[in-house]
Amino acid sequence: MLAFQSMRIGVVSDTHDNTRNVARIVEILREARVERVIHTGDITRAETLRVLAGVEVPLFGVYGNNDMQREALRHAASEIGMQLVEPPLELHWAGRRITVVHDRNAHGSLVLHGRDVLLHGHEHRYSLERVNSTLIFNPGECAGWLEGWNSVGVLDLVELVPERLRF
Numbered sequence: 001m002l003a004f005q006s007m008r009i010g011v012v013s014d015t016h017d018n019t020r021n022v023a024r025i026v027e028i029l030r031e032a033r034v035e036r037v038i039h040t041g042d043i044t045r046a047e048t049l050r051v052l053a054g055v056e057v058p059l060f061g062v063y064g065n066n067d068m069q070r071e072a073l074r075h076a077a078s079e080i081g082m083q084l085v086e087p088p089l090e091l092h093w094a095g096r097r098i099t100v101v102h103d104r105n106a107h108g109s110l111v112l113h114g115r116d117v118l119l120h121g122h123e124h125r126y127s128l129e130r131v132n133s134t135l136i137f138n139p140g141e142c143a144g145w146l147e148g149w150n151s152v153g154v155l156d157l158v159e160l161v162p163e164r165l166r167f
Contacts, residue, residue, distance in 0.1 A: 005158065006156055006157075006158050006159075007035055007036075007093060007094040007156070007157040007158055008032065008033060008034045008035055008154055008155070008156055008157075009034055009035060009036045009037065009038060009093070009154070009155050009157060010025075010029040010032065010034040010036070010037040010038070010055070010057075010152060010153070010154055011037075011038050011040065011119055011137065011139045011152065011153035011154070011155055011162075012025055012029075012037060012038070012039045012040070012052070012139065012142055012152050012153075013039070013040040013041065013042070013120070013121025013122075013138060013139055013140070013142055014040075014041070014042040014064070014121045014122065014124055014141060014142050014143050015039070015042065015043055015044070015048050015052075015142045015143050016042055016043075016044050016066065016142075016143035017043070017044035017045040017047070017048050017143075018048075018142070018143040018144075018145075019047060019048055019051050021142055021143060021144075021150055021167075022048055022051045022052050022142075023051055023054070024167050025052070025055075025142065025152050025167075026051065026052060026054040026055045028152060028165055028167060029055050029057075029152065029154075030055055030056070032154045032163075032165065034055070034057060034154060035057055035058075036057050036058045036059070036060065036093070037052070037055055037057055037058075037059050037060070038059075038060050038061060038089075038091075038098075038100055038119055039052065039059070039060070039061030039062070039084075040061065040062060040064070040100055040101070040102055040119055040120055040121035040122075040138070040139075041061065041062045041063055041064025041065075041067060041087065041101075041102030041103075041121050041122065042064030042065065042066045042067060042102065042121060042122070042143075043061070043063075043064070043067055043073060044066055044067060044068075044069070045069060045072070045073075046069065046072040046073055046075065046076035047076075049073065049076040049077055049080060049082060049084075050076060050079075050080065052080075053080040053082070058081070058082075059077075059080065059081070059082035059083070059084075060082065060083045060084075060089065060091065060100070061077075061082065061083070061084045061085075061089070061100070062084070062085060062086065062087035062088070062089050062100050062101060062102055063084065063085070063086055063087065063102065064102035064103075064121065064122065065102060065103065065122070087100065087101040087102050087106075087107070088100060088101045088107060089101075093157055094157040094158055095157075095158075096116040096117055096157045096160075097114060097115050097116050097117070098115070098116065098117040098118075098119065098157075099115045099117070099118050099119070100118075100119045100120070101118070101119075101120050102120065102121055102122050103120065103121075103122040104118065104120040104122070104136070104138075115134050116133070116134065116135065116160065117134065117135045117136075117137065117155070117157070117160070118134055118135070118136045118137070119137055119138075119153075119155075120136070120137075120138050121138055121139075122138075123138060124140070124141045124143075124144075125138070125140055125141065126138060126139065126140030126141075126151060126164055127140075128162060128164075135160050135162070137153060137155065137162050139151055139152050139153030139164060140153075140164065147167070148166060148167070149166070150166065150167050151164050151165060151166045151167070152164075152165050152167070153165070
């Protein structure tokens with residue numbers, strides 16, 4: 001088995017087409033030196049993905065309940081090389097099993113069995129908890145217009161230590 005020293009991923013949620021905030025998120029995640037970024041849904045419009053691509057790391061994500069323009073989002077995701085799917089998205093990185101959903105309540109307890117990490121959004125508020133051995137993390141509001149109340153997450157997958165970065 002490979003021993004990973006670290007793997008830092010960015011976690012973004014509920015950007016709701018606020019491209020001004022997404023541009024700031026790109027700066028924050030570049031400064032945090034993340035290796036990959038996950039969007040937990042409610043992107044809303046394709047232009048948001050094009051701005052997020054400025055982070056220049058591989059992008060992954062799921063659709064949210066406000067992602068009505070699926071075809072445009074699918075096309076933009078394809079253009080930028082992003083894996084964007086209906087939830088749940090299952091990932092295996094740094095020896096960890098990660099599940100990504102938009103609304104954790106829409107998937108019941110299924111998402112907790114055998115996972116190391118569950119990433120979600122939808123609620124527009126930060127949450128961090130552990131249920132059995134699963135780390136459950138929502139980075140919080142990304143689309144708000146009040147400076148200092150928005151946040152993104154950075155998660156060290158080796159140590160399973162999340163950070164909340166406010167902006």
